[in-house]
Amino acid sequence: MPSSAASDYVGRFAPSPTGPLHAGSLVAALASWLDAQAHGGQWLVRIEDVDTPRCIPGAAEIILQQLALCGLHSDGPVLRQSERAAHYQAALDALIAQGLAYPCGCSRKEIEAAQSQQPARHSAAVYPGTCRPSPYGLGLQGKAPRAWRLNIQAVRDLHHLPAVTPWMDAQLGPQQQNVAQDVGDFVLLRADGLWAYQLAVVVDDALQGVTHVVRGADLCDNTARQMVLQKALGLPRPQYLHTPLVLADDGEKLSKQNGAQALDLSHPLRALNAAAVHLGLPAQTGSVQEALSQWTALWSTNESTH
Numbered sequence: 270m271p272s273s274a275a276s277d278y279v280g281r282f283a284p285s286p287t288g289p290l291h292a293g294s295l296v297a298a299l300a301s302w303l304d305a306q307a308h309g310g311q312w313l314v315r316i317e318d319v320d321t322p323r324c325i326p327g328a329a330e331i332i333l334q335q336l337a338l339c340g341l342h343s344d345g346p347v348l349r350q351s352e353r354a355a356h357y358q359a360a361l362d363a364l365i366a367q368g369l370a371y372p373c374g375c376s377r378k379e380i381e382a383a384q385s386q387q388p389a390r391h392s393a394a395v396y397p398g399t400c401r402p403s404p405y406g407l408g409l410q411g412k413a414p415r416a417w418r419l420n421i422q423a424v425r426d427l428h429h430l431p432a433v434t435p436w437m438d439a440q441l442g443p444q445q446q447n448v449a450q451d452v453g454d455f456v457l458l459r460a461d462g463l464w465a466y467q468l469a470v471v472v473d474d475a476l477q478g479v480t481h482v483v484r485g486a487d488l489c490d491n492t493a494r495q496m497v498l499q500k501a502l503g504l505p506r507p508q509y510l511h512t513p514l515v516l517a518d519d520g521e522k523l524s525k526q527n528g529a530q531a532l533d534l535s536h537p538l539r540a541l542n543a544a545a546v547h548l549g550l551p552a553q554t555g556s557v558q559e560a561l562s563q564w565t566a567l568w569s570t571n572e573s574t575h
Contacts, residue, residue: 278310279478282341283470285317286328289531290335293485293515295544299564300512301483302341303548306561307569313477314343319350319469338534339541340557348477350469357464360472360502361417361457369423369501370457373400374412396453415460421449424501434493439510441486446493455494471495475504486511515547 282301284294305312314336316329333347364370375383375396384394396418402408405422424430435445448455457468470491474482489511499506532540538560542552545564553560 278305278308278480279313280305280308280310280481280483281313281315281474281477281479282336283315283317283473283484284332285320286324286332288325288328289331291530291532292540292543295335295339295532295540296515296547297483297485297512298336298339298341299541299544300510300548302561303565303568304481304483304510305344306565308481310481311344312341313345313479314347315473315477316347316349316351317466317469319464319466321351321463324351335532335534338537340537340561348473350464350473353469353473354464356472356476357458357468360468364419364457364501365417367427367501369420369427370417371400371402371420371454372409372414373416373418373454373456374409374414375399376415376460395451396455398454401454416456417458418454418456419498419501421454421497424497425449428500430497430500434496436492436496436506436509438489438492439508440513441489441511444489444492446490448493448497452494467491467494467498471498471502471504474507475499475502479507480505481510482507483510483512486514513547 280301282298284290284298290298302312314333316332318324318329329349336342361370373396377394379399380396381394383397383399398406400406400409400412400418401420401422405420425432432449433445433447435443438444446452455467456465459465473479474495489509492509492511496506534540538553538555538557541557541560545560546552550564550567553563
């Protein structure tokens with residue numbers, strides 16, 4: 270487990286209000302809370318509602334109620350991404366001013382068509398840089414701008430970055446990704462006018478002073494992109510820990526999208542025990558607060574499996 274001075278550590282739990290918390294999201298919530306407690310730090314809750322079409326009215330309030338029943342309370346005001354557009358615009362403006370972001374006129378169909386002409390290396394479409402401006406490409410070529418993208422090669426050139434972005438994950442160990450090859454110039458502002466997840470997360474982590482990101486392993490693939498964007502914006506890099514996923518009966522990741530059931534919190538300790546066991550911690554009896562205290566002590570002494 271990484272060490273940090275008590276006054277320096279800031280962690281966060283950042284659910285999307287697309288439905289109530291399920292068993293998988295409680296694992297991430299508990300792990301992030303325990304890591305903050307073990308370091309004597311702050312634990313913040315951020316509602317990531319930037320993708321408004323997917324958000325369900327009232328879900329954020331339900332999530333906060335679920336966390337409270339489990340004894341997990343934010344140490345500061347709950348931040349909502351839907352109220353922070355000015356911060357994201359300022360970040361995009363800074364990238365544009367440095368020549369690190371550019372407008373893109375490509376539709377999803379055009380990107381998929383261009384990808385089909387390339388050797389099959391990825392399951393998802395990798396943006397081929399069609400609208401990348403000179404000296405990295407040909408620009409819009411008369412197309413109307415639809416979205417804004419990060420120019421990864423320009424970031425690498427400006428900051429003398431290697432092609433592969435490496436990092437040490439506190440749970441998964443050494444990781445690396447070639448963002449240009451595996452993802453391409455990713456979107457910062459979507460064609461529908463909504464802010465992209467990557468930009469919002471990076472900006473908010475920095476403005477909230479987040480030093481440690483503890484989240485589910487399904488989000489590990491985002492880490493290299495966020496690190497490149499942090500470098501482009503001159504922002505600090507948090508430490509990362511990705512927790513094991515809770516899988517459904519069919520072996521797929523438990524998620525709201527595949528019908529994961531909302532947590533049954535008629536007995537909060539029962540739900541917390543299931544999450545703790547998934548993290549390699551023993552089940553507890555007694556009150557929720559007593560259980561949280563026991564798990565914090567175990568987390569602090571590295572007796573958990575992370």
